[in-house]
Amino acid sequence: MTVQIQVKNVSKIFGSKPKSAIPLIKKGLSKEEILKKTNHTVGVYDATFDINKGEVFVIMGLSGSGKSTLIRCFNLLNKPTDGSILLDGQDITKCSKDELKKVRQEKIAMVFQHFGLFSHRTILANVEYGLEIRNIPKEKRREIAQQNIETVGLKGYEDKYPDELSGGMQQRVGLARALTNDPDILLMDEPFSALDPLIRREMQLELLDIQERLQKTIIFITHDVNEAFRIGDRVAVMKDGHVEQVGTPEEIIANPANEYISEFIKDIDRSKVFQASHIMTKPNALVSSKDGLNVAIKEMRENGISSVFVVDRSRRLQGIVTIDDAIQGIKEKKSLGDIIRKDITIVNEEEYINDLIPKALESSFPLAVVNEDKKLVGYILRVHVLSGLTSDDVNESEEYVY
Amino acid sequence: MFTALNTLKKERYILLFSAVIMLMISFPDITFEAGKYVDDLVSFLADNLEALFDFIFFVTSRSISGLTDFLMIIPWWLFIIIIFLLGWYFKSIFSGVLYGIFIFLIGSFGLWEEMMITISIILTAVIICLIIGIPLGVAMAFNKWVSMILRPILDAMQTMPSFVYLIPAIFFFGLGNVSAIFATLIYSLPPVIRLTDLAIRGVDKEVVESAQSFGSSRWQTLSKVQLPQALPTIMAGVNQTTMMALAMVVIASMVGASGLGEQVLVSINRIDIALGFEAGISIVFLAIIIDRITNGIAEKVQRRGGNK
Numbered sequence: 078m079t080v081q082i083q084v085k086n087v088s089k090i091f092g093s094k095p096k097s098a099i100p101l102i103k104k105g106l107s108k109e110e111i112l113k114k115t116n117h118t119v120g121v122y123d124a125t126f127d128i129n130k131g132e133v134f135v136i137m138g139l140s141g142s143g144k145s146t147l148i149r150c151f152n153l154l155n156k157p158t159d160g161s162i163l164l165d166g167q168d169i170t171k172c173s174k175d176e177l178k179k180v181r182q183e184k185i186a187m188v189f190q191h192f193g194l195f196s197h198r199t200i201l202a203n204v205e206y207g208l209e210i211r212n213i214p215k216e217k218r219r220e221i222a223q224q225n226i227e228t229v230g231l232k233g234y235e236d237k238y239p240d241e242l243s244g245g246m247q248q249r250v251g252l253a254r255a256l257t258n259d260p261d262i263l264l265m266d267e268p269f270s271a272l273d274p275l276i277r278r279e280m281q282l283e284l285l286d287i288q289e290r291l292q293k294t295i296i297f298i299t300h301d302v303n304e305a306f307r308i309g310d311r312v313a314v315m316k317d318g319h320v321e322q323v324g325t326p327e328e329i330i331a332n333p334a335n336e337y338i339s340e341f342i343k344d345i346d347r348s349k350v351f352q353a354s355h356i357m358t359k360p361n362a363l364v365s366s367k368d369g370l371n372v373a374i375k376e377m378r379e380n381g382i383s384s385v386f387v388v389d390r391s392r393r394l395q396g397i398v399t400i401d402d403a404i405q406g407i408k409e410k411k412s413l414g415d416i417i418r419k420d421i422t423i424v425n426e427e428e429y430i431n432d433l434i435p436k437a438l439e440s441s442f443p444l445a446v447v448n449e450d451k452k453l454v455g456y457i458l459r460v461h462v463l464s465g466l467t468s469d470d471v472n473e474s475e476e477y478v479y
Numbered sequence: 480m481f482t483a484l485n486t487l488k489k490e491r492y493i494l495l496f497s498a499v500i501m502l503m504i505s506f507p508d509i510t511f512e513a514g515k516y517v518d519d520l521v522s523f524l525a526d527n528l529e530a531l532f533d534f535i536f537f538v539t540s541r542s543i544s545g546l547t548d549f550l551m552i553i554p555w556w557l558f559i560i561i562i563f564l565l566g567w568y569f570k571s572i573f574s575g576v577l578y579g580i581f582i583f584l585i586g587s588f589g590l591w592e593e594m595m596i597t598i599s600i601i602l603t604a605v606i607i608c609l610i611i612g613i614p615l616g617v618a619m620a621f622n623k624w625v626s627m628i629l630r631p632i633l634d635a636m637q638t639m640p641s642f643v644y645l646i647p648a649i650f651f652f653g654l655g656n657v658s659a660i661f662a663t664l665i666y667s668l669p670p671v672i673r674l675t676d677l678a679i680r681g682v683d684k685e686v687v688e689s690a691q692s693f694g695s696s697r698w699q700t701l702s703k704v705q706l707p708q709a710l711p712t713i714m715a716g717v718n719q720t721t722m723m724a725l726a727m728v729v730i731a732s733m734v735g736a737s738g739l740g741e742q743v744l745v746s747i748n749r750i751d752i753a754l755g756f757e758a759g760i761s762i763v764f765l766a767i768i769i770d771r772i773t774n775g776i777a778e779k780v781q782r783r784g785g786n787k
Binding site (some may be wrong): 149152155177178179180181182183185186187190193194195196197198207209210251254258264406 | 615685688689690691693694695696699703704707
């Protein structure tokens, strides 16, 4: 994974003489103290983090936490008062006017909370705007714009005006317009906040879809914890201009850096964040399909368990054998293949707990967790599913033996 | 003894006090003849920038007479049809018919030529207003210094009684239509400047940001986004300016503008109630037509504009 954007000690201060507050920040004074002493507002306070190529990086915080100020630093709509932002190694805070124009035209595009569409232009003219100002010939930009309009599913609306479209559709136009520039980085400033919940959910899924296909680096702003954790590969939590914690959603939930963050994530729906792979237990006993029943019984006895998964040579799941069946089988001189049970529930390691709950209830055996190659990677007991939903450490149930 | 002295002292104080009061009541003998300096400035400009004023005079008078000639070439029925169509397109068919009747009535008063002259004066004034006013408005929106300097000047232009600047107008351009245009400009320029400034600053911040975020240059942002988004409000300014220009036609006639305003002046001099009414109502008709049509244009633009 390569780092695409490096944010180094970025501060943004608003006021008549912003630079004068920088020494105070270096000294470590708080936002309130600086406001009292110098009458300057600190928008972003000494932020440092990296963003990897191709990831969805979510900046989350309540209103006034500086997240919108921070995202505007990435394309210099806000010029950071101090610090540097390296974009593929190039410090954009030191760009000349023309270099900055080039960066904005080719590398980075933005989607806005209230769409920021040009109401005097048709959808097509909106989408091709980025190319128009680069003086790309009309036919060519029409063609590229058309493709992107189709990507976001607005074919047939090219000649409409923004005010003739619903909010969700308008934001699709905003997305298409940003994609038309074919940027490496997509900045999204609370893009779905103005949409109603159903449409928001739909747009989130679609964004992940587009992301999968196009592999852009996306910096996404939101105040909604659930949205942040649903779509973010990594999340930065901001408060009062400070970046409080950066990590994957699971890391943040498992180890919140401070009181504020634990409070923040309290009402998150954990069942939609944690996946099977986070709560499963790695199997310490396995039986190969070529083994005899004796081996199976021995494995179960040694590990004190009442059933064991059967896998083939490449660890692909074949079925399960219970201790009762195995003992019975030995008496009746049956082979492993005869008594193997196939009625187990198999789940993918990327499935969310939310989806596991009904499966765990229905299955009489532990859930078998497989990866993309159908190889067995772990198992989940009902109790794992439940403990995954509480805020205690999810790995505590590991010693549980069945 | 002691008390007597005290009363004497008291009286002295009262005397001194009343003398001071007397001094404070009437303005001291300090004179500053600001008007004289302005007078000197005007003569200085008239003497030294003669070539410039002659050039402005030439261009303006030529465009007014050219416009009048053009309007006079149009047959009367065609002109009425054009007004009808404009009214129909921008308002409704009823308005179109009404405006056509208005124009016909003005013609029937025997004021056809005067009407055409008035229209050309107004058109010329409005076009010059837009050429000067829109860039100034944009400059005001972008630069707070320009705004700080222009604001009081605009206030002065709007509140200074119009007769006051008719005098220097004669100095610069002599009696006639050009002086009238000059006076009209001073009166009707402020709204278009103010509303352009307001309109540009009123464009949604996110819309401007989104234009910038695609790497637009300043000129591209202005011409492709800010001005089109501001257009409805600017059009409201154009409407205001046109109406104020029309309001000036009678006053402008005092420096020799011909047209309907001149007829009003004539009727005052002759105490001719009939002519006064006819010329006056003609101005009202023109005002209604111009106001409704420019308003209609503004509304058409509004539908697609940004400032809602």
